[in-house]
Amino acid sequence: MQAKGENAAGLRRDDRMERLRLFGLGSPAMLLILVVLVIPVGWLFYVSFIGADGNFSLENYRRMINSRSYSRIFVTTFQVSFLTTALCIVIGYPLAYFMAQLPPRLASLCMLAVLLPFWTSLLVRTYAWLVLLQRQGLVNEWGMALGLWDAPLKLVHNMTGTLVGMVHIMLPFLILPTYGAMKAIGPDYLKAAANLGATPRRAFWTVFFPLSTPGLFAGALMVFILCLGFFVTPAVLGGGRVILVSMQIVSNIELFVNWGAASALGVVLLVLTVAILWIASRFLRLDHIAGGGH
Amino acid sequence: MQAGGTEMLRWFSAPATETQITHGQRLWLYVFSVVIMVLLVAPTLIVIPMSFSDSQYLEFPPETWSLRWYRHYFGSAEWMQATRTSFKVAVLTMLVATPVGVLAAYGLHASRVRLVQAAFLFLLTPMMVPVVLVAIGAFYAYARLNMLYSLTGLVLAHTVLALPLVVIVTGSALKGFDTSLEVAARSLGAPRWKAFLTITLPQIRFAVVTSALLAFLTSFDEVVVAMFLSGGDNPLLTRNMFNALRDQIDPTIAAISTLMILLTTLMMLLVQIFGQPRKPADKG
Amino acid sequence: MANIAALPITVANVTKTYGRVHALDNVSLHVKSGEFLTLLGPSGSGKSTLLMVLAGFTRPDSGSLKFGDHEVIRTPPHLRDVGMTFQSYALFPHMTVAGNVGYPLRLRKVPRTEIADRVDRALQTVQLDGFGDRRIDQLSGGQRQRVAVARAIVFEPRILLMDEPLSALDKKLRDQMQIELRRLHEKLGMTTVYVTHDQREALTMSDRIAVVNHGRIMQLATPLDLYEHPANRFVADFIGESTFLPVTRRGDRVVYGDMALRHSRPAPDAAGLLLMMRPERIALTTAPVEGANTFSAVAREVVYQGDSYLVQAVLADGTEITLRRPMSGAALAAMPAPGAPITLSVAPEDAVIIDAGEV
Numbered sequence: 001m002q003a004k005g006e007n008a009a010g011l012r013r014d015d016r017m018e019r020l021r022l023f024g025l026g027s028p029a030m031l032l033i034l035v036v037l038v039i040p041v042g043w044l045f046y047v048s049f050i051g052a053d054g055n056f057s058l059e060n061y062r063r064m065i066n067s068r069s070y071s072r073i074f075v076t077t078f079q080v081s082f083l084t085t086a087l088c089i090v091i092g093y094p095l096a097y098f099m100a101q102l103p104p105r106l107a108s109l110c111m112l113a114v115l116l117p118f119w120t121s122l123l124v125r126t127y128a129w130l131v132l133l134q135r136q137g138l139v140n141e142w143g144m145a146l147g148l149w150d151a152p153l154k155l156v157h158n159m160t161g162t163l164v165g166m167v168h169i170m171l172p173f174l175i176l177p178t179y180g181a182m183k184a185i186g187p188d189y190l191k192a193a194a195n196l197g198a199t200p201r202r203a204f205w206t207v208f209f210p211l212s213t214p215g216l217f218a219g220a221l222m223v224f225i226l227c228l229g230f231f232v233t234p235a236v237l238g239g240g241r242v243i244l245v246s247m248q249i250v251s252n253i254e255l256f257v258n259w260g261a262a263s264a265l266g267v268v269l270l271v272l273t274v275a276i277l278w279i280a281s282r283f284l285r286l287d288h289i290a291g292g293g294h
Numbered sequence: 295m296q297a298g299g300t301e302m303l304r305w306f307s308a309p310a311t312e313t314q315i316t317h318g319q320r321l322w323l324y325v326f327s328v329v330i331m332v333l334l335v336a337p338t339l340i341v342i343p344m345s346f347s348d349s350q351y352l353e354f355p356p357e358t359w360s361l362r363w364y365r366h367y368f369g370s371a372e373w374m375q376a377t378r379t380s381f382k383v384a385v386l387t388m389l390v391a392t393p394v395g396v397l398a399a400y401g402l403h404a405s406r407v408r409l410v411q412a413a414f415l416f417l418l419t420p421m422m423v424p425v426v427l428v429a430i431g432a433f434y435a436y437a438r439l440n441m442l443y444s445l446t447g448l449v450l451a452h453t454v455l456a457l458p459l460v461v462i463v464t465g466s467a468l469k470g471f472d473t474s475l476e477v478a479a480r481s482l483g484a485p486r487w488k489a490f491l492t493i494t495l496p497q498i499r500f501a502v503v504t505s506a507l508l509a510f511l512t513s514f515d516e517v518v519v520a521m522f523l524s525g526g527d528n529p530l531l532t533r534n535m536f537n538a539l540r541d542q543i544d545p546t547i548a549a550i551s552t553l554m555i556l557l558t559t560l561m562m563l564l565v566q567i568f569g570q571p572r573k574p575a576d577k578g
Numbered sequence: 579m580a581n582i583a584a585l586p587i588t589v590a591n592v593t594k595t596y597g598r599v600h601a602l603d604n605v606s607l608h609v610k611s612g613e614f615l616t617l618l619g620p621s622g623s624g625k626s627t628l629l630m631v632l633a634g635f636t637r638p639d640s641g642s643l644k645f646g647d648h649e650v651i652r653t654p655p656h657l658r659d660v661g662m663t664f665q666s667y668a669l670f671p672h673m674t675v676a677g678n679v680g681y682p683l684r685l686r687k688v689p690r691t692e693i694a695d696r697v698d699r700a701l702q703t704v705q706l707d708g709f710g711d712r713r714i715d716q717l718s719g720g721q722r723q724r725v726a727v728a729r730a731i732v733f734e735p736r737i738l739l740m741d742e743p744l745s746a747l748d749k750k751l752r753d754q755m756q757i758e759l760r761r762l763h764e765k766l767g768m769t770t771v772y773v774t775h776d777q778r779e780a781l782t783m784s785d786r787i788a789v790v791n792h793g794r795i796m797q798l799a800t801p802l803d804l805y806e807h808p809a810n811r812f813v814a815d816f817i818g819e820s821t822f823l824p825v826t827r828r829g830d831r832v833v834y835g836d837m838a839l840r841h842s843r844p845a846p847d848a849a850g851l852l853l854m855m856r857p858e859r860i861a862l863t864t865a866p867v868e869g870a871n872t873f874s875a876v877a878r879e880v881v882y883q884g885d886s887y888l889v890q891a892v893l894a895d896g897t898e899i900t901l902r903r904p905m906s907g908a909a910l911a912a913m914p915a916p917g918a919p920i921t922l923s924v925a926p927e928d929a930v931i932i933d934a935g936e937v
Contacts, residue, residue, distance in 0.1 A: 005640030006591055007651050014652055015637050025401025026413055028394045029457050036454045037420055040431030047434075091330055098327035101310070113331040119558050120338050121515040123535055124551040128337040130543060131344065131352045138340070138354050171334065200315045229424025232517045236539050246426040250521075253430055266427045273422060478668035480655045481633055481739075482682035482729065489656075492681075496672045 041270070048263035060264035070248075074268075077244045080159075080234065081227035084166045088223050091167065092174040093216060099175075100182035111179075118172040126233045129165045130156060133237075157239025165237040170226060174219035181215025182208075221280045228273055245269050338555065345548035352545055363549035373534065373546070379524065380514055380531035382445060387452040387513035392506040394453070395460025400490065402461075403468040414461070421458040425518045428455065433522040443526035451519050456509035463508065467501030468494075503565050511558065584612040584769045585646040585736040592631060592641030592651075594793075601627045602638060603793040609771060610785075614763050616772045618780040619790035620816070626741060628790065629773045633739055634658050645737060660737040661730030661768070665745055667722045669714045675701070675725050676710035682733040700732040701725075703762065720751045727759070731766060738763075738770045744779065756782050777817045781805065789813050807843065810933045814854045821860075821900045823853040823893075825931065832931055835895065840871055840926040850934030857888070859928040860901035862914070863921050870923040875899060877914040887913055891920060 051057030064070045099110045117125055132138050133156035140152040155161055185208060193203035231246040238247075245265055252262035310317045317324075340354060345363055347356030367373050398417060402410050420428065432451045433442070441447035471494065479489035495502070520530035531550070538544045587609040594602040601624050609615045617625040630636035631643065634655030643651040650658055669678050676697050683693045701707055704724035709717075717725065723743060730738060743759070744752045760783050763770050774780055780787045781801040789796040789804065789812070797809040808814035811822065825834045832839045832851060845851055866872040875891035878898075884905065891899045901922060903909055914920050 005593060006642045008640035010652050011637055011640060018637075019405050019407050022401045022405035023407050023409065023413070025405075026398035026417070029398035029417055029461070030413065032394065032450065033416065033419060033454055033457065036432060036435075036450050037423065037428055040435040041423065041427055043434065044427065044431050094323055095327050095330050098323055110327075110331060113335050117334050117338060119511070119562060121511075121532075121551070121554050121558070123515065123517055123532055123539075124341065124554055125338055127535075127539060127547050127551055128341045130539065131548070132337055132340065134543065136351065168334065168337065225422070229426060231426055232536065236536075246424055249426050249430065253433075253522075259434070262430060266424070266430065269424050270427060273424065277422060472666060472668070474664045474666050474668040475670060477635055478662070478664055479670070479681070480635070481660065481662040483656050483659070483685040483733065485654070485656050488685070493670055
């Protein structure tokens with residue numbers, strides 16, 4: 001239905017022009033993403049369906065299903081992602097809860113502690129853990145000095161080291177949105193719960209916790225998604241014993257120059273990521289993740 | 295001592311929450327939180343003293359102090375070249391990503407087109423797509439376009455990675471911005487672009503400066519794209535560091551890490567000083 | 579600041595829809611040159627939308643808008659040259675008072691010395707001499723309001739739009755600012771369109787009031803006409819207190835039950851009719867009053883309210899009527915007890931027959 005009447009056509013044209021002009025402000029950014037990211041990734045998608053003989057083939061995907069080493073990589077990736085996310089929840093939720101109840105001055109000091117790793121280089125932090133966890137590293141040295149264990153433990157170049165490093169790096173991503181959600185819960189809710197006869201424990205589990213879950217879920221989702229595609233930390237701290245999908249993609253290119261295999265892995269990784277985001281978006285609003293913490 | 299003791303006791307039994315749980319009952323939470331915060335901060339900071347060790351092996355505390363690894367870093371043509379490239383790429387990325395991202399955030403904020411939601415999601419794709427895919431995709435494309443190891447190629451790829459951050463940070467600042475200010479400016483005779491430059495931009499400058507810093511750091515810290523797209527005449531610092539890490543634990547990295555921590559801290563301080571909105575604290 | 583040549587505003591057939599909601603439904607309105615006209619209505623009535631159309635920030639679907647003889651409906655806001663103040667004042671926090679007031683002049687490339695001069699004069703006009711160097715966060719609410727006004731008039735626009743400018747102030751300050759704004763308008767003489775949801779404010783300040791509801795102008799009249807002769811139930815309800823009786827037309831008379839009503843103005847030509855009475859104009863009597871409309875009722879509730887008392891009365895057919903009597907020593911003694919039979923009388927001038935039609 002189009003409005004009729006005096007000046008209707010001109011006003012409609014003005015309106016369309018204004019909207020287009022404003023929307024157009026986003027076009028340089030979108031163009032950049034299209035050219036540098038979307039088209040090349042789209043091309044990888046195409047390459048993943050080309051076989052060694054240059055014709056259309058599903059061999060890159062068939063290899064993934066048939067080869068045991070490939071399925072192990074996917075299992076490891078999910079394992080690491082799940083464990084990291086779970087550890088982040090177990091460690092991050094109480095910490096966020098602690099911070100949410102501090103007076104503002106102390107809370108901002110704690111926020112600094114959470115944000116400092118956020119700002120420092122990923123590589124630096126990974127390096128720091130490598131140094132700390134190595135055979136003659138500080139952790140082993142102090143652990144033995146305190147008599148906690150006798151011989152140096154193998155803490156790095158394995159799953160343990162990978163998890164320690166990844167949890168350290170992912171923790172802020174979980175804490176920030178969780179803290180934001182907790183801060184938004186007014187103290188009156190808990191007073192009301194207590195007034196209605198809830199014990200502190202019950203008030204926490206029936207009122208506070210459910211109200212804080214949107215932030216927690218958003219953070220956990222963010223952590224899980226980031227873990228799925230993570231490369232640097234597992235590559236350094238895993239020492240070749242923990243192989244994730246992204247690392248396999250890199251070695252497919254660097255060592256074997258097999259674009260088809262790398263692309264197929266990439267496509268599967270991307271599809272998994274998008275699928276998880278899509279499923280999650282049906283339960284919570286994704287802009288909470290984007291908006292969380294800032 | 296006595297008074298302090300009773301005060302302690304009183305604090306232990308004082309209510310800590312609306313539901314009257316006392317501090318004493320929650321002591322475990324306090325201890326746990328403090329330990330976690332120490333663990334969050336300490337590993338990064340412990341690198342600093344270690345970088346001043348004279349030993350080939352990293353030790354803490356160092357037995358003998360020296361600037362050996364700093365001398366090695368500053369004396370190495372290879373490291374210096376990589377550092378220069380990293381700075382160049384990071385600054386250029388910041389200079390491209392900030393205006394492009396701020397414009398996009400403003401456009402999406404002001405435009406009431408139905409497509410806005412979709413456009414916003416599209417602008418976030420670089421955050422959602424695993425960075426390995428971005429890297430090898432660009433690697434393949436650049437190889438065809440003869441842009442591999444080029445400054446332009448690196449800046450474009452890093453700009454794409456930095457854009458979502460700029461859009462999110464600036465966008466959320468715009469959401470919190472009192473739009474009636476811009477409306478007022480326009481009613482007083484300012485065309486829209488002028489109202490944006492003279493009124494909106496000064497109001498959201500903290501977010502803009504933060505975005506710029508994030509764009510710089512995104513580029514400066516980025517490893518995976520650097521691994522694939524940098525090299526030749528334009529190796530990035532992170533690429534060289536990563537390669538060095540894969541081989542052995544080189545204490546030079548500790549020195550570089552210390553310098554990087556210093557750089558980030560410095561930039562954070564600059565943002566605090568120049569970007570912070572004037573506080574109404576000094577009421578006259 | 580001298581008298582500014584004012585411009586009349588002509589709104590014709592302006593329509594604005596959001597989806598299926600008519601924010602403005604074919605609105606036409608003429609604001610005379612130099613007039614102080616208030617758009618009064620509940621929130622969501624369309625009054626602010628109409629103001630935003632005048633300012634150019636809301637683009638209507640169709641219609642015409644003229645400032646003087648110029649069609650401006652498609653003119654962008656910055657070229658309309660109208661002053662405007664906002665509910666939140668919208669003062670620029672990163673500029674001083676003088677910076678704010680000088681902003682429209684700088685946009686118009688006025689020479690620097692002249693800017694300082696005109697800023698000073700504008701600040702004088704709103705009684706803020708010497709406040710030029712203050713920061714915005716150093717000002718009180720009332721002072722901010724004045725700065726906003728100074729900024730809106732400094733470039734001598736011929737039309738001034740004000741969007742609920744006093745709603746953020748406390749009651750005392752609001753009363754004082756009402757009179758001040760009124761005085762300022764008399765002095766400057768620019769055509770002013772003022773938006774408010776506060777009926778008392780509208781009655782105090784306006785030359786004419788347009789009561790807006792559901793995107794339509796319900797009635798456009800002087801404050802006196804609006805209060806004495808509301809056109810329909812909505813206006814009667816929205817402005818002042820009112821109480822209603824359903825009445826019917828019988829021949830050329832209007833009757834309530836079997837009783838013919840005495841009313842001084844003719845009944846409107848509408849299907850459904852209501853008798854509208856102001857509670858404070860209903861008298862309590864002991865015997866029927868000559869020449870007035872008299873009703874027998876039972877007092878159901880009697881509420882003491884300090885300066886007056888309120889009686890909720892029920893007529894024989896169950897219709898409720900509210901009346902209010904001023905309080906005095908004598909009235910206190912005469913206050914009816916709940917449940918007591920009472921007699922009400924309403925003078926013909928105070929018995930207003932209105933359109934009962936949809937609101």
